Amino acid sequence: MSDDAARFRNQADECRxxxxxxxNPLDKERWLRLSEEWLKMTASAEKRQR
Incomplete structure (x- = not known):
């Protein structure tokens, strides 16, 4: 895993x-959405490494 992908995955974990x-349920939803965005960035970084 690239350094970027690892960093993005760590950010996603922190958001979760x-x-x-x-x-607050709205705050929870926002954190989960941010986590999803970090995971998308993780997948993109991993794809670039292939």
Whole structure:
């Protein structure tokens, strides 16, 4: 895995952790959406490495 992909995956993990801690449902949804965006960037970085 590239450095970028690893960094993006770590960001996605952090967003999911924040979502788990969120009290407000809207905040939770936003954190989960951010996590999805980081995962898309992870997939793109991994694809570029192939």
């Amino acid at each position: 952790e924040q979502a788990e801690r969120a009290i």
